Amino acid sequence: MSDLLASSAAELARAIRARKTSAAEAMQAVLPAARKAHEKLNCFVRIDEEGALAAARAADAAIARGRAAGPLAGVPMAHKDMYYREGEASSCGSKITRDRPAPATATALKRLDAAGAVQFGVLNMTEFAYGPTGHNYHWGHCRNAWNPDYITGGSSSGAGSSVAARANFAALGSDTGGSIRLPAHFCGVAGIKPTYGRVSRAGAMPLSFSMDTVGPLARTVEDCALMLQAIAGQDPADATSSALPVPDYVAGLARPVKGLRIGIPASYFLDALDPGIRKLLEASLDVLRSLGCEILEVAIPDMDAWNRAGTAIIAAEAAALHSNWLRERPQDYSDQVRARLEIGAGVTATQYLNALRLRDAALKAWLAEVMSKVDAVHAPVVAFATPTIAETDVGGGAKMTELLALVTRLMRPVNFLGLPSLAVPCGFQPHGLPCGFQLIGRPFDEGLLLRLGHAYQRATDWHTRRPPA
Amino acid sequence: MPTDPKQTYADLLALEGVTLDPARAAGVGELLRTQLEVERKATQALAFEVEPACFAATLRDGSR
Numbered sequence: 459m460s461d462l463l464a465s466s467a468a469e470l471a472r473a474i475r476a477r478k479t480s481a482a483e484a485m486q487a488v489l490p491a492a493r494k495a496h497e498k499l500n501c502f503v504r505i506d507e508e509g510a511l512a513a514a515r516a517a518d519a520a521i522a523r524g525r526a527a528g529p530l531a532g533v534p535m536a537h538k539d540m541y542y543r544e545g546e547a548s549s550c551g552s553k554i555t556r557d558r559p560a561p562a563t564a565t566a567l568k569r570l571d572a573a574g575a576v577q578f579g580v581l582n583m584t585e586f587a588y589g590p591t592g593h594n595y596h597w598g599h600c601r602n603a604w605n606p607d608y609i610t611g612g613s614s615s616g617a618g619s620s621v622a623a624r625a626n627f628a629a630l631g632s633d634t635g636g637s638i639r640l641p642a643h644f645c646g647v648a649g650i651k652p653t654y655g656r657v658s659r660a661g662a663m664p665l666s667f668s669m670d671t672v673g674p675l676a677r678t679v680e681d682c683a684l685m686l687q688a689i690a691g692q693d694p695a696d697a698t699s700s701a702l703p704v705p706d707y708v709a710g711l712a713r714p715v716k717g718l719r720i721g722i723p724a725s726y727f728l729d730a731l732d733p734g735i736r737k738l739l740e741a742s743l744d745v746l747r748s749l750g751c752e753i754l755e756v757a758i759p760d761m762d763a764w765n766r767a768g769t770a771i772i773a774a775e776a777a778a779l780h781s782n783w784l785r786e787r788p789q790d791y792s793d794q795v796r797a798r799l800e801i802g803a804g805v806t807a808t809q810y811l812n813a814l815r816l817r818d819a820a821l822k823a824w825l826a827e828v829m830s831k832v833d834a835v836h837a838p839v840v841a842f843a844t845p846t847i848a849e850t851d852v853g854g855g856a857k858m859t860e861l862l863a864l865v866t867r868l869m870r871p872v873n874f875l876g877l878p879s880l881a882v883p884c885g886f887q888p889h890g891l892p893c894g895f896q897l898i899g900r901p902f903d904e905g906l907l908l909r910l911g912h913a914y915q916r917a918t919d920w921h922t923r924r925p926p927a
Numbered sequence: 928m929p930t931d932p933k934q935t936y937a938d939l940l941a942l943e944g945v946t947l948d949p950a951r952a953a954g955v956g957e958l959l960r961t962q963l964e965v966e967r968k969a970t971q972a973l974a975f976e977v978e979p980a981c982f983a984a985t986l987r988d989g990s991r
Contacts, residue, residue: 654986698983702990763969766962785944796948801955803945804936809963812970814979819972821982825989854951859958876986902990 462487464924467533467627467681471574474521474532481521481532481576485514488534488625492579495625499601501616503539503549503580510534510578517576528574529684529708536579537630538614540587540663541567543577550663551583551613553596553790554783564661565696566630566672566689573688579626581616585795587632587665588776589613590640590865591850595792599847602645603925604891607846611640611865617675618645622892622925628676628685632662634669635772636839636869639896642675642881643839646892648911648921649675650682653902654876655700657686658693666775667698668814669768669873678921679882679911683707686904702902710905711912716750718910720897721832726761727868731841734888739838742884742895745917746836746910756831759823761871767813767820768874769863774810777802793854798862821875825900833906835898838868839881844891872898880907883920892920 462470462484473479489507496502517532540550542560549556567577582600584592592600592615600615602608603623610619614631618641621629631638633651642649650673657672664670674685690704722728722743728736747753777784777799784791784799791799828835842864850865852858872879878901881894899907915921933952936959940947947955 653990655983700987702987763965766965767969770962770966781943781945788946793948797951797955800940800945800947800951801958803940803943804955804959806963809966811979812966812973814982815973815977816966816970817979818977818981818985819974821985821989825985829989854948856954859954876982900989900991901986 463491463624466678467530467676468678468684470627471530471533471684475527481514481517482511484532485510485534485576485578488627489578492536492620492625495603495620495623498606499603499619499623500598501582501600501619501623501625502536503582503597503616505536505579510576513576517574528572530570530688531574533575533627534578535570535575535628536581536620536626537567537577538583538617538632539580540583540632541630542661543567548580548663549597551585551587551594551597554787560661562661565658565693566662569689570630581620581629583615584613585792586780587613587634587637587663588795588798590636590862592641593847593851601847602891604646607848608844608891609644609847609850611644613637614641614675617641618647621645621647621675621677624924628674628681631673631675633671633673633873634665635768635866635873638673638675639839639869639879639881640865643894644844644892646883646894646920646923647675647677648679648682648880648882649673650686650880650904650907651872651878652686652690652904653878655698656878656902656904657689658696658699660693660695664779666772668771668775671873679880679908679915680711682880683711683908683912700902705905707905707908710909713909714750715910715913717752718834718906719752719754719832720746721754721756721828721835723758723835723837724755725758727837729841731838732843734843735838735841735893738885738887738893739895742914743836745914749913749917751910754832756828756835758828759820764816764820764871764874765867767816768870770805770809770813771874773798773802774805777805794858797854797858817874824875829900833899834910837896837898839894839896840865840868843887843889877901878904878907880911882911882914884918885920
């Protein structure tokens with residue numbers, strides 16, 4: 459293959475299986491790209507060159523011996539630094555856990571290992587995954603591959619930035635309030651937040667056990683399907699993981715999308731939408747319409763209360779998880795994360811429990827009023843033009859709450875409802891930064907979202923655009 | 928007896944062993960007050976019997 463870094467994870471895996479290239483060649487291509495990208499974008503926390511090359515050579519040797527190559531055979535990957543590998547420290551973007559060896563390997567990592575992926579590093583992220591912009595005051599802010607003055611989104615900041623920069627083929631992110639979809643939008647890559655319970659959270663740093671989800675960011679929707687296929691499914695180590703069978707997402711990509719009904723929300727999601735983003739979203743709907751999808755406006759319930767209830771749940775659960783460190787090491791948090799944890803410590807038990815009780819009624823209303831009429835909802839990821847790192851550098855100050863609420867406004871209700879949502883790049887804003895849309899589906903209907911996103915990418919070329927070197 | 932909400936909030940956190948940054952006390956109190964008001968409105972129609980565990984079943988039953 460002439461330009462390995464231009465290929466998707468799926469293309470690379472196919473080429474390695476066909477012996478047109480090797481895992482070692484892929485690793486030798488990605489390691490210098492990763493080093494170079496890191497200098498400019500600060501997207502990695504650690505790169506293990508020797509270990510990665512040895513693992514890639516071992517993968518090649520296994521394939522040469524005739525061992526069945528997995529669906530991700532030999533594909534180099536680096537993941538958000540919150541997926542534990544036994545005996546290694548995961549910083550979780552913080553000062554507190556940077557030297558704390560993990561007791562066990564995350565189920566998602568074990569499953570990617572089994573699928574043949576080769577991990578070569580760990581990625582920068584927002585401290586404890588508690589922030590949507592990509593700022594990190596301990597490891598340095600992660601920068602956008604399309605313009606390093608601009609935010610990457612968070613908390614899976616290094617995942618979005620490294621994949622966009624062609625310095626990583628795919629990455630595990632996590633999404634509690636937008637942390638996969640936001641970096642996917644800001645960095646111009648694809649990312650899927652699965653249904654709550656679809657992917658095991660065992661061995662992943664917790665932020666909010668009622669809302670945390672594990673999912674991939676990658677260059678294409680097909681890559682996301684491959685990754686999700688590898689990691690989805692029940693896990694005895696995570697009591698909240700679902701027993702529902704995992705469909706064949708990859709085979710499902712080939713199914714037609716003609717006749718699928720896509721809803722445009724009549725309220726909330728399109729409020730105060732930036733004109734540049736509106737234009738790109740409308741163009742993406744034209745593409746879906748040209749593929750035979752039926753586009754219709756759909757009335758949606760009031761989401762503001764759900765957004766606030768989701769905020770209360772995350773705040774309270776994060777504060778509970780961090781209560782020991784918040785008492786003993788408050789100075790080791792950045793101002794913003796400490797301020798948010800202090801807010802969570804003040805959420806009353808009644809408020810928290812009522813927010814959890816509201817979830818069931820909210821989901822029933824969403825299913826009855828929205829998903830009975832459409833197969834998926836098409837919506838923006840954020841409503842405003844991508845800001846710079848400097849413009850959003852508010853720390854824990856007075857502007858913090860307003861800014862964070864604005865960034866996560868279109869994300870958090872989806873986490874509150876536990877629904878799957880796929881972010882897909884759909885062009886560039888007037889100032890040159892990427893833009894994506896999200897497709898929100900029924901519970902456990904990731905397959906349909908992936909099918910729609912894949913059909914969209916087959917009709918467009920936004921996912922093939924590369925940021926400036 | 929009138930109380931100072933920001934002091935009450937700081938006292939509550941102190942009972943949890945958390946020292947609230949004084950610069951943030953007033954803002955945090957106000958934020959929680961607004962939050963509670965919205966949630967009170969949203970949850971007042973909830974049936975008496977609803978419990979959080981219902982959500983997982985609705986999620987499962989909501990799949991195709």
